[in-house]
Amino acid sequence: DAKTTQPNSMESNEEEPVHLPCNHSTISGTDYIHWYRQLPSQGPEYVIHGLTSNVNNRMASLAIAEDRKSSTLILHRATLRDAAVYYCILRDTGAQKLVFGQGTRLTINP
Amino acid sequence: NAGVTQTPKFQVLKTGQSMTLQCAQDMNHNSMYWYRQDPGMGLRLIYYSASEGTTDKGEVPNGYNVSRLNKREFSLRLESAAPSQTSVYFCASSAGLMNTEAFFGQGTRLTVV
Numbered sequence: 046d047a048k049t050t051q052p053n054s055m056e057s058n059e060e061e062p063v064h065l066p067c068n069h070s071t072i073s074g075t076d077y078i079h080w081y082r083q084l085p086s087q088g089p090e091y092v093i094h095g096l097t098s099n100v101n102n103r104m105a106s107l108a109i110a111e112d113r114k115s116s117t118l119i120l121h122r123a124t125l126r127d128a129a130v131y132y133c134i135l136r137d138t139g140a141q142k143l144v145f146g147q148g149t150r151l152t153i154n155p
Numbered sequence: 156n157a158g159v160t161q162t163p164k165f166q167v168l169k170t171g172q173s174m175t176l177q178c179a180q181d182m183n184h185n186s187m188y189w190y191r192q193d194p195g196m197g198l199r200l201i202y203y204s205a206s207e208g209t210t211d212k213g214e215v216p217n218g219y220n221v222s223r224l225n226k227r228e229f230s231l232r233l234e235s236a237a238p239s240q241t242s243v244y245f246c247a248s249s250a251g252l253m254n255t256e257a258f259f260g261q262g263t264r265l266t267v268v
Contacts, residue, residue: 075253078251079253079256087261088159088245089257091256094254096254130197132198137255139254142211143203143247144200
């Protein structure tokens with residue numbers, strides 16, 4: 046499985062944008078980039094995914110580098126509820142399994 | 156929508172006891188997964204089932220067995236519980252394609268004493 050690398054922790058302020066980076070230098074051409082987050086005492090929840098183009102949804106935006114070796118999850122206006130562990134995961138055509146790394150613990154200051 | 160339902164939510168076992176964690180999904184998903192999460196750590200994949208009738212080992216399968224009973228249900232069994240298996244267990248399901256999302260249950264908090 047191609048691996049991802051994320052910072053262990055990040056901190057931001059409420060109502061400010063947050064940019065969460067993920068490196069995946071060994072990504073293959075068919076790997077999708079997925080992001081999940083885990084709020085305290087809950088199961089993970091899906092945030093967004095993409096292949097090559099930038100993606101937007103109601104929760105966040107995903108910016109994918111042109112060479113696809115890195116991506117950035119963007120929370121446009123962080124709230125206290127966005128405090129969570131964010132996981133960047135690669136999923137490919139052949140692998141049915143879904144493997145998590147250590148993720149980035151995001152702290153939001155009021 | 157129920158989504159992914161796990162039972163029980165909490166369980167305390169004595170060392171050596173056995174138990175089965177149940178998981179059911181109502182989204183007609185092909186793939187199902189079992190994870191464990193130790194305090195302060197990320198999720199580790201125990202077993203997964205890509206489709207009904209198939210199961211495969213994940214990162215940490217030792218001490219566990221699974222059964223994909225039908226398309227809806229995927230159970231995790233601990234034959235002889237050990238304190239090292241104290242953890243929070245999550246079940247998940249997805250359509251199984253690389254461009255689809257996975258849905259997670261709320262977890263089972265298991266303590267082995």
